[in-house]
Amino acid sequence: xxxxxxxxxxxxxxxxxxxxxxxxxxxxxxxxxxxxxxxxxxxxxxxxxxxxxxxxxxxxxxxxxxxxxxxxxxxxxxxxxxxxxxxxxxxxxxxxxxxxxxxxxxxxxxxxxxxxxxxxxxxxxxxxxxxxxxxxxxxxxxxxxxxxxxxxxxxxxxxxxxxxxxxxxxxxxxxxxxxxxxxxxxxxxxxxxxxxxxxxxxxxxxxxxxxxxxxxxxxxxxxxxxxxxxxxxxxxxxxxxxxxxxxxxxxxxxxxxxxxxxxxxxxxxxxxxxxxxxxxxxxxxxxxxxxxxxxxxxxxxxxxxxxxxxxxxxxxxxxxxxxxxxxxxxxxxxxxxxxxxxxxxxxxxxxxxxxxxxxxxxxxxxxxxxxxxxxxxxxxxxxxxxxxxxxxxxxxxxxxxxxxxxxxxxxxxxxxxxxxxxxxxxxxxxxxxxxxxxxxxxxxxxxxxxxxxxxxxxxxx
Numbered sequence: 239x240x241x242x243x244x245x246x247x248x249x250x251x252x253x254x255x256x257x258x259x260x261x262x263x264x265x266x267x268x269x270x271x272x273x274x275x276x277x278x279x280x281x282x283x284x285x286x287x288x289x290x291x292x293x294x295x296x297x298x299x300x301x302x303x304x305x306x307x308x309x310x311x312x313x314x315x316x317x318x319x320x321x322x323x324x325x326x327x328x329x330x331x332x333x334x335x336x337x338x339x340x341x342x343x344x345x346x347x348x349x350x351x352x353x354x355x356x357x358x359x360x361x362x363x364x365x366x367x368x369x370x371x372x373x374x375x376x377x378x379x380x381x382x383x384x385x386x387x388x389x390x391x392x393x394x395x396x397x398x399x400x401x402x403x404x405x406x407x408x409x410x411x412x413x414x415x416x417x418x419x420x421x422x423x424x425x426x427x428x429x430x431x432x433x434x435x436x437x438x439x440x441x442x443x444x445x446x447x448x449x450x451x452x453x454x455x456x457x458x459x460x461x462x463x464x465x466x467x468x469x470x471x472x473x474x475x476x477x478x479x480x481x482x483x484x485x486x487x488x489x490x491x492x493x494x495x496x497x498x499x500x501x502x503x504x505x506x507x508x509x510x511x512x513x514x515x516x517x518x519x520x521x522x523x524x525x526x527x528x529x530x531x532x533x534x535x536x537x538x539x540x541x542x543x544x545x546x547x548x549x550x551x552x553x554x555x556x557x558x559x560x561x562x563x564x565x566x567x568x569x570x571x572x573x574x575x576x577x578x579x580x581x582x583x584x585x586x587x588x589x590x591x592x593x594x595x596x597x598x599x600x601x602x603x604x605x606x607x608x609x610x611x612x613x614x615x616x617x618x619x620x621x622x623x624x625x626x627x628x629x630x631x632x633x634x635x636x637x638x639x640x641x642x643x644x645x646x647x648x649x650x651x652x653x654x655x656x657x658x659x660x661x662x663x664x665x666x667x668x669x670x671x672x673x674x675x676x677x678x679x680x681x682x683x684x685x686x687x688x689x690x691x692x693x694x695x696x697x698x699x
Contacts, residue, residue: 290343293463295407297342298371299351300465306364309354311457311468313412315444315480317341317349318473321462325473331461342463347442350410352424355397368402373409375402376437380425383449384417386490387547398425399446401438408438412445414452421646422452423485450483451639451646452476485639486649493547500668508551511601515549516643518578518597519556523645525572526558531565533558534637534648536606541661543642544653552670555602559617562591562607569593569605578603582622583697590618590627590684590695610634618684619674622696627684628675632659 303310312318320341321328342349358364368375378399385394400411414422427446429435455470462469470476519539526533535543536559542550549556565587570580578595581602585591591607606617615635619628638651650656657665659680675681687695 288339288343288464290339291405291407292344292346292349293339293342295404295409296349297465298373298404299349299402299409300467302364302368302371302373303351304466306360306367308364309357310351310411311354311455311470312350312462313352313445313470313476314348314350315477316344316346317462318469318477320344321460321469322473322477328462329458329460339463342465346407347439348408348410348444350412350443350445352412352414353400355413355415361397373402373404374437375400376433378427378429378433380428382415383425383487384415386487396425399427403438410443410445417451417641417646418644419641419646420454422454424450424452444480449485449487450480451485451641452479452483482637483639484651486651486653488543488547488640488642490547493545496546496666502546503551510599511551511554512549514597514599514601515556518601518603519549519643519647520645521576521578521597522556522558522573522595522603523647525576525578526560526569529566529569529572531560531569532637532648533560533564533605534650535559535640535642537604537660540649540653541657541665543640543649544657545666547642549643550668554600555604556597558603558605560605560607562587562609565591565607573603580697580699582699584620584622585618585627585695590620590629592618592620608632619681620687620696621675622698625687625689625692625696627686629682629684630660630678631680631682632656 302308365375365377377397378401379395379397382394382396396415397413399413400409402409402411412424414424417423424445426449427440427443429440453475455472455476457468458471459466459468461467523533534540535557537557538550538553538555539557542548542553570583570593573595574580578597581594581596583591583593585607587607589609593605593607595603595605597603608615608617613634615632616629617632619630620626621628633652633655635650635652635656637648639646640649641647642649660678661669662679669677
């Protein structure tokens, strides 16, 4: 009987304790938290969000890179956009003064940083330390495109991307390599056959879908959510570059095959022309960049880049394209100021505009302005003797970066379609005799300028 009483008493005590605990939980949830929660979350010295998985992963990564002097900077578009909205306040935030996690605690799968690879000294040691800190890292390598033009070095592999995972958040470290022309390049993130495609949600990565090229950014150090990081000094410019950063390599393998079939012209005259054409192209690029005018390699200059990775010596000129909406009235004076007088001007801004400038050694710089229609683009031509107009039709295209004559420069992304429109399916075969009024497969008659307008649309110098 006494034993039964003890069990009953124990059960009553347990029930009473449970009921009291439930009451405490209910009281906290529905009274204290509702009454005081908002005030506590904003009180001085609180650390809202600083226990998030994202913030902890970024903090460990920054500790790791700082301790090993790894030259990284933040390029994550989402975070840079948030920083830019409150840039002045963020710049004036001192280390340790942040009381709320506003940037690195935003839910996401990745945080993207960039690495200055030429400044990195201890790659293998960094990996060991990263693993000791709990990171699981994946390294993506591929051949170095800068060496493709050198037979003995072609195929040499370089690191392109690192993915370092901590818990359920990953750091995407984009490796930036220096290229001729003082710009930075990153490669395509392409997984090899043995790699785990479930390591992270790769499709959500914002860098690596294709190779990219960027202006070399000047950096500044700021405090973000209590962590000291480097970011581009002009985050707006960097953000504007991202969607237009796609890069296309020159096709060195195909160029070597071309020169095996068609011997390269290495005469003194050809060498001199290429040198002068290169200088003219570089001067034109510098002038247009100062004006803020987009341009790209067009006609024979584009063909030379794509077919043989060089300037075609018998082309006798340098050809550029510009969208008519990017035309600026001071283009002519800007070229004249750098020593390139206007040779001729055909057409009007609203119809078939074409400019030609005189470089040294009788090399011309031809600028063709492109107009957009519903389903195609076109540039115009005018015959000075007759006033006849011609139209050259192209499929619509976008612009990508490439490297040519030691410069980062634009070309049509849809290069084959662009070249075939201008030169036909047989563009791989050199043609030294070319009639601009009849030879291009995309040329069409486009009427004739009225004699009353000749002084306006045909200006010869």
